Amino acid sequence: MANPETFYFTLPSGKRPDLFPLNEQKHPAYDWLTSNRARERGGAASDAIDTIVIHATAGYATQDAIDTWRRDGNVASAHWIIPDEDEPKHGNVVWATVAEAKAARHVRDTINVSETVLGEGSNVNNRSLGIEIVNTQDVEEYRDPFSVWQTTMTARVVLYAWAKYPKLKHVISHAKLDSTRRADPGKKFPWMEFREAVLNYSALPNKPAGG
Numbered sequence: 499m500a501n502p503e504t505f506y507f508t509l510p511s512g513k514r515p516d517l518f519p520l521n522e523q524k525h526p527a528y529d530w531l532t533s534n535r536a537r538e539r540g541g542a543a544s545d546a547i548d549t550i551v552i553h554a555t556a557g558y559a560t561q562d563a564i565d566t567w568r569r570d571g572n573v574a575s576a577h578w579i580i581p582d583e584d585e586p587k588h589g590n591v592v593w594a595t596v597a598e599a600k601a602a603r604h605v606r607d608t609i610n611v612s613e614t615v616l617g618e619g620s621n622v623n624n625r626s627l628g629i630e631i632v633n634t635q636d637v638e639e640y641r642d643p644f645s646v647w648q649t650t651m652t653a654r655v656v657l658y659a660w661a662k663y664p665k666l667k668h669v670i671s672h673a674k675l676d677s678t679r680r681a682d683p684g685k686k687f688p689w690m691e692f693r694e695a696v697l698n699y700s701a702l703p704n705k706p707a708g709g
């Protein structure tokens with residue numbers, strides 16, 4: 499079974515796609531999260547962003563993640579949420595939850611990036627975008643597979659971001675960045691299929707729900 503601590507690939511320079519549309523919708527909490535759970539990047543997003551981090555929520559629904567982020571004392575957030583197959587938006591849209599121009603806090607700030615594959619650079623949150631996929635990650639009794647649509651849409655978000663941010667290079671799991679504390683998106687996430695969908699530009703829009 500795949501080890502999420504190995505989930506990583508780079509985007510080949512010179513093969514960046516042209517403008518790649520993304521079927522996203524601003525979540526009702528978008529403005530609040532952008533104002534209260536994100537910060538300035540310390541530079542233009544197009545200069546700062548070179549990394550995209552793949553997460554899973556460990557919950558049953560988009561709202562669980564939103565409620566967690568909104569809880570008093572919490573500082574976490576991410577830029578998108580990919581809904582689960584029993585949610586109305588599954589098969590249709592990705593939730594935009596934080597403005598891309600701002601740094602969400604989806605990875606521990608104190609990670610020393612020079613000790614990771616990212617190499618020297620600023621704080622990982624300042625240089626990255628974060629995608630959360632709604633999935634319970636229950637590994638022992640596996641009841642919540644990632645849907646084909648979820649995997650495809652995660653790839654589409656990466657393609658969208660790659661087309662938009664010229665320095666985007668690293669596609670990495672949270673588990674690889676912070677292996678002592680995190681295992682997401684989990685060993686059941688089909689990383690190789692996801693990687694193929696990105697690198698072959700085969701992430702098709704409008705996959706049927708539940709597919």
Ligand SMILES: [Zn+2]
Nearest residue numbers: 553554672682
């Ligand atoms: Zn995570």
